Amino acid sequence: WKNPDDGSIGFNFLDDNTNVTDENGHGTHCAGIAGAQTNNSLGIAGVADVKLMILKFVGSDRTGPLSGALKALDYAVGMGAAVSSHSYGGNVPSRIFENAIRNAANAGHIVVAASGNEGMNLDETPTYPCSYSRSIPSMLCVGASSSTPTSPVSLASFSNIGSVVNIVAPGVNILSTYLSGSYAFLSGTSMATPQVAGVAAVLATLGLAGQSITDSITRSRTASLENPLSLQNLGELDALNAVNEGLGQPTSPPRQPSSARLSSSVCLWSVGLLFVIITGHSA
Numbered sequence: 001w002k003n004p005d006d007g008s009i010g011f012n013f014l015d016d017n018t019n020v021t022d023e024n025g026h027g028t029h030c031a032g033i034a035g036a037q038t039n040n041s042l043g044i045a046g047v048a049d050v051k052l053m054i055l056k057f058v059g060s061d062r063t064g065p066l067s068g069a070l071k072a073l074d075y076a077v078g079m080g081a082a083v084s085s086h087s088y089g090g091n092v093p094s095r096i097f098e099n100a101i102r103n104a105a106n107a108g109h110i111v112v113a114a115s116g117n118e119g120m121n122l123d124e125t126p127t128y129p130c131s132y133s134r135s136i137p138s139m140l141c142v143g144a145s146s147s148t149p150t151s152p153v154s155l156a157s158f159s160n161i162g163s164v165v166n167i168v169a170p171g172v173n174i175l176s177t178y179l180s181g182s183y184a185f186l187s188g189t190s191m192a193t194p195q196v197a198g199v200a201a202v203l204a205t206l207g208l209a210g211q212s213i214t215d216s217i218t219r220s221r222t223a224s225l226e227n228p229l230s231l232q233n234l235g236e237l238d239a240l241n242a243v244n245e246g247l248g249q250p251t252s253p254p255r256q257p258s259s260a261r262l263s264s265s266v267c268l269w270s271v272g273l274l275f276v277i278i279t280g281h282s283a
Helices: 026-035 066-078 095-106 130-134 189-205 211-219 239-247
Strands: 010-012 051-056 083-086 110-114 140-148 151-155 167-170 174-177 183-186 274-279
Touching (some): 026 051, 026 174, 026 183, 066 083, 083 189, 110 189, 140 189, 189 211, 189 239, 211 239
Parallel strands (some): 083 110, 140 167
């Protein structure tokens, strides 16, 4: 994505300029998961062929003001972004930020947020913005799953869970783009979140918006992963079933999670839509 007024690719709300250089690699890693170029025989393939709008409000110390998050979301919605991916969090609620997300949701924008990595029950110890999904039904709060080629999918040991978490996606040892043209393996719900956001973007190209996107993703998830709270909402993202659901095509019954996953290269996103990576500290 480029701003038609000045050619910038985003905005830096810390320094009030258009320099969105990543100083710690977290945002670059999340962006690559969502939208690394496909079919070029280099590195990795992103979930969707997206235009990335980079909005920065967190510095090298991995902290940033809430006002920056608010401005970033408002900027994204104002510029017509369909989906935003939020891989950051904190434990202090804000009615103003919650209302901003609600207003974005009412406009058909999908906010996808990481649940966090403390192994907590978010029903007892909320983290934000993810826990706002309790009062904003179209918002997606994402936990992390784990698997190896020889073991079944399971809930990642570090993933926060709770009734506010409505989907999980792979979040352990995820390879993606990193600083200085390199690649790195990172783990966290931060890595799971842009995968869900990418699938949301695919659904947006089908003409879906708002709650219909969220419903397609949650209705098509796998059977819930085993978890200490016996929650039934922790199914893993199933991209193919989500697309079929969005198309109104028959979907397969909720499958038991397995280590085999859909190749991200089948998920294509029209260049007419915008996807936002709002950079934050690790989540």
